[in-house]
Amino acid sequence: MSMNVNTRPADVMPPWAKAITLPIILVVIWQAWAMTLPETSPAPAPLKVVQSFVELTASGELVWATLQSLGRVLAGFAIALAAGLSLGVLMGSSRMVRENLDPIVESFRPIAPMAILPIAILWFGTGTPAALTIVAYAAFFPLLINTIHGVSRVDRQLIRAAQTMGISRLRIVIAVVVPAAIPSVLLGSRLAMGVAWTAIIAAELAVGAKSGGGTSGGVGQMMFVFYAYSIDLNGIVVCMIVVGVIALLIDRLFRLVERHLLPWRN
Amino acid sequence: MSVQMIQPKPAPKLRLKGISKEFIAPRTGQRTLAVADFNLDVQPGEFICIVGPSGCGKSTVLNMIAGLEKSTSGSIEMDGKAISAPGAERGVMFQDYALFPWKSVRDNVGFGLRHGTAGAGMAKAEREDRINHFVQLVGLKGAESKYPHQLSGGMRQRVALARLLANGPDVLLMDEPLGALDAQTRLVLQVELLRIWGETGNKDDRKTVIFITHGIDEAVFLADRVVVMSSHPGRVSAVLDVDIPRPRTEEVRLDPRFAELSEEIWSLIRDEAYRAIA
């Protein structure tokens, strides 16, 4: 009997095929169920979702709202990355800094991003700055915590080795501590990106409610309009799928970056 | 006028005076006296080997000379100045290699030249030449772009050796530097190490070496003096002069004096070695 694992039938399918098999089956079941409902039912159905997607794309609405949200997520993430990384390296490498700041960080961390929305709106109004604040706030903590973890867990022996080569303290942080922390930082980035999307949709939903479908835009507000004004559940599902697919693509991008930055890991 | 007849003994390169080291476990407060009353003067250009049973404090002594570990009492001086911190003039080859996992073989060997004081003011081409030279010397040509996790234990050890030599320190502190190598490679590198140290050249050009080993024959082959340590707590139990002329070649191993010295060292640590496994 052959023991060659490569000949097992399950492995004949390429990975992408495995990834879409189950979703296709579920969609088929969903459509079959929807067809048993009366034509006037507001329940979303796959074919209606596709129709809604085509309409929203053709009108340019969906693309514009998606770009708006994506832009906010990326900008908020960038702010969080800069802040989380620099503060994380400081807190991770200096015990004095860590012990002083840890209580502050830990008492803010359990406060949900949505809870600071009122303050953000009072300060910045209902536009992009408020949304950015929420996203950056949400993304900041995973980045900070993982950077601290990565930096403080650096193999001490490597730092000692660098010291015996006459390398300065600052240079050790740059050439030893930061590279050693990169795997943790990347993990933190992926988590941060996830919560950034959660935060932007929530913020846009809430800001949308305030301004009654005004100027702030974004996928979240589009969802709010579908929900509150046109009761279009198919449109909401389109928004959910778009956000899900974009988040998935970004995550894949992170993995690519990871492979590029960490060729030394198997 | 009187002519001074007595040559003044040169000032020691390293002076370890009454060193002791006690470790205190952070949580339990448990104390371990790792090293006690350790005395040793090392002359410039001298090749010292330290042998002793596992756990007797060899690495601890080395770390204190490196400035990585503070002694609990006693003083350590280099060129008459107290050692308080690590410095590039005292290069260390660690027992666990301490290679940077995210750096290739090349970049590990060149790490000190790139970031440390050893390569300050060195042109890029010169640095590359130096890296190539030492990579070749330890027989790692062809593996330059591999990462540490892709190497065997012996290859990693040779990367660490090349890195130490590339940095060109004044004092070489080596913790079992050839321990992971196969017997043949070890013999070849022993000869190579003596050549790099400057055995055939001018005595004044030699580097000062502290070399920890478990191999008694290795110690006798390499050293000017062998320091034998005993454990619990770690102290110097004997210092033997290796009066075998240099340059030493493979024939030295057949010298009756070689066998005699090896036997003497073995007799000093035999009892403790047997007791350790009894």
Ligand SMILES: Nc1ncnc2c1ncn2[C@@H]1O[C@H](COP(=O)(O)OP(=O)(O)OP(=O)(O)O)[C@@H](O)[C@H]1O
């Ligand atoms: N950081 C530490 N904390 C507590 N005890 C330590 C520490 N480092 C070493 N020791 C203890 O000090 C003693 C000497 O250790 P050391 O590593 O110097 O031995 P060694 O002679 O190098 O042994 P080996 O030949 O196995 O490498 C041991 O009993 C060890 O348990």
Ligand SMILES: [Mg+2]
């Ligand atoms: Mg040791």
